[in-house]
Amino acid sequence: MSNIEKHENNSHELVNTDHKTLERRIVRKCDIYVLPLLSIAYLLSVIDLDNVGNATVAGYDYLYLNTTPLAFTFSVSAHFFGYMIFEIPSSLVTNILGFHVWLPILMVGWSISSATQAACTNVTQLGIVRFLLGAFQAGVQPSIVTYISLFYAKKELALRYSILLTLLTLGGALSGFASYFIVQISGTSLSGFQWLFIIESIPTILMAVIIALFMTHGPGNARFFTPEEREFEIERLKSEGSANKIDSNLAKSQVKLAFIDFLTYSYLIIFLITGIPFYALNFYLPTLVSQLGYNNIQAQLMVIPPLVISTVFMIVCSWYSDKYQIKANLALVSYSLSIISLAGMLVTRADNPNLYNLRYFLVIVLACGVYSVVPIAFSWFTCNIPGQYKRSTMTAIILTANQIGGIVGLIIFPATDAPSFYMGNIVCLASVILASILTFGLKFYFELTNKKRDLAILANHNYKLNDNDLKDSKRIREIAMELVEKELKFDELLCDKHPNWRYIT
Structure with missing residues (x-):
């Protein structure tokens, strides 16, 4: 050299x-x-x-x-x-x-x-x-x-x-x-x-x-x-896609895009059904704990361990998500924890004192799953949507749906269902399973779209791939990004529909 x-x-x-x-x-x-x-x-x-x-x-x-x-x-x-x-x-x-x-x-x-x-x-x-x-x-x-x-x-x-x-x-x-x-x-x-x-x-x-x-x-x-x-x-x-100054026409265009983009409604459904167990647990965690043989004063204290453990778990998951830019897979892990805990509550007798410790453990697992998925889901859609006006409008639409989920979460645990709360657990379980399916589907869509855009860039630059490279999506991505390294990754008109934009999965 x-x-x-x-x-x-x-x-x-x-x-x-x-x-x-x-x-x-x-x-x-x-x-x-x-x-x-x-x-x-x-x-x-x-x-x-x-x-x-x-x-x-x-x-x-x-x-x-x-x-x-x-x-x-x-x-x-x-x-x-x-x-x-x-x-x-x-x-x-x-x-x-x-x-x-x-x-x-x-x-x-x-x-x-x-x-x-x-x-x-x-x-x-x-x-x-x-x-x-x-x-x-x-x-x-x-x-x-x-x-x-x-x-x-x-x-x-x-x-x-x-x-x-x-x-x-x-x-x-x-x-x-x-x-x-x-x-x-x-x-x-x-x-x-x-x-x-x-x-x-x-x-x-x-x-x-x-x-x-x-x-x-x-x-x-x-x-x-x-x-x-x-x-x-x-x-x-x-x-x-951070804050760039744009004129009013582009701003209106981005707002319109937010309302007609199917991704808005995909995330909307995910946040709506995710909000059901989240708000239900926020409101009824003391109630769930009080059904496990504790008096009112003891129940207030026994609420603390699930909150502390789930908070630590949430922060660790969020740190890992940021470090390795993993969103959907971590969300699926959180949903899996919720599914396991809710299913466990449905198959164990709530009035059996011998199972109180097991059900308390299931409450902790449920808190870890329900709380950890929220910041990951927030960062997933904000990372994937460039354009300040489109992103902020989508955020408002999605969080409005989340509030609807909150209303549902408030009414599915009536006191008359104590101590089993079958209806509330079944509704929460169904919502988490549906959220898992939608998350997996959205992940698959993002991966497919990213690969299509990568192959389109290679075709536009007349780049020929060998048989081994065709099977390696990571290698295809590296080559495509190198070819457009000096080009813009998005613009204020197309936002995430720009051919150089890549979704995080």
Whole structure:
């Protein structure tokens, strides 16, 4: 090798090392400045939505509102209807006004709605307030999911989504801890549970001010980046369909694509049926545990191990998914765990004390399967859909379906079915099996589409393959990507339909 070639190789290695160092610094800054703020905002949304449960224990129940248990449950669940109606419109407004403008407005709106629950004196008022609470929170989750995808590469997303998901558990724990002290406030004209709604809404308003002052439209004008970092961040995410400025016609085209793309409805069905066991477990985990011979106090403690173990399992799976860019296969592993645990619950007697330990183990396995699949599924569709407007619109559509699954999950475990809960277990088992079939089918479609595009590139470049290469899909991919290495991997008009785009499986 000549001295000139050695010098070129050394220069190339030095540039790669500098780029990797710069990339690590950028990701670290995103983890410090972006993820914590989004996590706190999401945590506050969980607390403000779920504190009605703590208030119910303190006396804010159907008796206080002079109604029936069914009417009280329906009014408390009215936020789901706010979600379903406003999730898509709110997501579109986020794209127009910008995350840094719209999220603070939503936060102020939902904090006021949450605090207003303290003034409700009948079930109609509570239903209206909970509906407004859901309407304001409807745009939060899709906006946060989309905003994270603007700052992180495909290989970094699943782990960040898993961190957000752990806040569902943390939110309940923090809300319960704070509620214990707040509901004991006495000597005022307001009850303890009324103070709970008022006090827990205050941090949300303060956080809204911080986000309005600090957050920006995207990485292109992020204040915590240097000019060099900002330019590098935009370049490293450009090929993945991150935030690029486009005109209104292209934006409208991307929104239309989101509504007519069959992938939207494939993911929609997956998220709808995945939401059934997810929300059911969120709401009824203490109930399932309490059927295993524990009293109310013991049941609250025995809920902790399934949550802790499943959270650790979820984070490990998400890390593995990011590191090796595996989505569908890991999702199928999670679904398999859910299938095994649900089938086990159906074939074991719920009223047999000798089987309590086994059924408790099955609950832990179920929690691992149900929770671990969500961040992987989130990252799977956000990684596969380039184009900011198409991605954000698809996110809103898919999460709307997820809320419908939540409603189903709430009604399939009636108290009259205790302790076996056959109907709930059967519905959850059927939904997980269907989700597994759809996930496998989508994986097969992506692999087939990727190979067709690879072969089309080879044909366009008149590249001849030998018999061995024809059988090696990985080799075909490598050759095809080398041939289009200097070409764009997608454009804002075709998005994921661009011939150079490859789906992650």
